[in-house]
Amino acid sequence: MENRYRILWILALASLFLGLGASCEREEKEEEEKLYMSGFVDYDIPTFVGIGETITLTASGITEPSEVEYKWYFGASYNDTLSSQTVTVTFPDSLGTFAIIGIAVAPDYYNSSATQNVTTVDIRREKSLKGLKYSDKVFTDARDGIKYEYVTIGNLDWFVRNLAYYKKGSAFQHSPITHTLFGRYYSWEEATGGRSASGLGCGPQGICPKGWSVPTNEDWVDLATAIAGKQMTFVDNWAGLGDKLSVDAWFNDERIWPYSPDNIHSNTVGWNALATGNTQYDHSLFRGFNEYGFWWSSTQKNETQAYYRYIHSENDFCPMNFTSKEHFGASVRCVRLAK
Structure with missing residues (x-):
């Protein structure tokens, strides 16, 4: 009887581990089903801009999938108003270097991104x-x-x-x-x-x-x-x-x-x-x-x-x-x- 219970306990544990394994397999399979985008996120922006300058950015470069959403990261947080292929950005009225990240997003695909650093300058005498x-x-x-x-x-x-x-x-x-x-x-x-x-x-x-x-x-x-x-x-x-x-x-x-x-x-x-x-x-x-x-x-x-x-x-x-x-x-x- 004791051996019978031991066998049942082992079978139960095996069933549990098999279930966990199947669950992990499903998660891995779902993860594996994500695709990589073709192309690279690209946008033109000068390395240096004037303080307070406003510039327009247009993202491109992703060829697959044909429809992607572009998001922009500027400063310390995401800004919902910067979710568009073309955006307008105004830089601070102070000197500094700022990272601008353009991100391509699409269902069933891994995100693709590009980062460029931009430095503000002040061309007035004895400023920059x-x-x-x-x-x-x-x-x-x-x-x-x-x-x-x-x-x-x-x-x-x-x-x-x-x-x-x-x-x-x-x-x-x-x-x-x-x-x-x-x-x-x-x-x-x-x-x-x-x-x-x-x-x-x-x-x-x-x-x-x-x-x-x-x-x-x-x-x-x-x-x-x-x-x-x-x-x-x-x-x-x-x-x-x-x-x-x-x-x-x-x-x-x-x-x-x-x-x-x-x-x-x-x-x-x-x-x-x-x-x-x-x-x-x-x-x-x-x-x-x-x-x-x-x-x-x-x-x-x-x-x-x-x-x-x-x-x-x-x-x-x-x-x-x-x-x-x-x-x-x-x-x-x-x-x-x-x-």
Whole structure:
């Protein structure tokens, strides 16, 4: 009798475990029946936007299923009003970086999502960009109304900020709001219109405003000679000038040039060089931000290459180099003969 009860107890336990197993199998089967969406959630948004700016976002990219609902996550919580393929978002009137998540939802499918971080900037003086030296000499570009301060060094007037004319080149990270802060990146062909030149004050107008030109090798040498107080040549490394030309500026409370005891970025001549880096592959790739600054010469080396000067964050030189005329993007400083 005791054995009979023991057998019945074992059978009951087995039945219970089998039932639990079947239940788990059903749950796993139901889970397995969910499908993965085809495609990826995609939406265009600049990496940088102005404080208080309103932008419109449209999600796309999912090809299967044909009907999906898009939800948006902005800030700290879901917002029911942001459940649409196209939404309008207004950013705060303060500086910060915000995550925007677009989510595709459909019955019987796993959700698909994409996240992009967006940083707000304030282009007013000494807001997002702080620490520059300002000049009382100002030129207004009649093409777009942008004002450029300039200083006289040696025999030339030099812009003390990078050119920002929007008809060519690219803004940093393809975010138009940044070109008033950092200028734009231009290929040599875009900067000069394909015209090489030499001689003091003899550069091509190129992308510069009327009356100004893209500096030649001789213009650069005039700058270096005036600052160094002795005759310089274009091929010199210009030791010490990288410090005197670059500025210890801050962008959204972070140093643009990382601290280095070998270059304290004294900016003694108020040239305001920033570590804005360069672009490559027709402005599709941005490199060297916070590390290098690059500026074109209008003098070509040969049919496919042209000269530029650069500053690195960890030394006080301002050497020259050369690169592709078409596939490298650098900053432009415009010059003219001083009156």
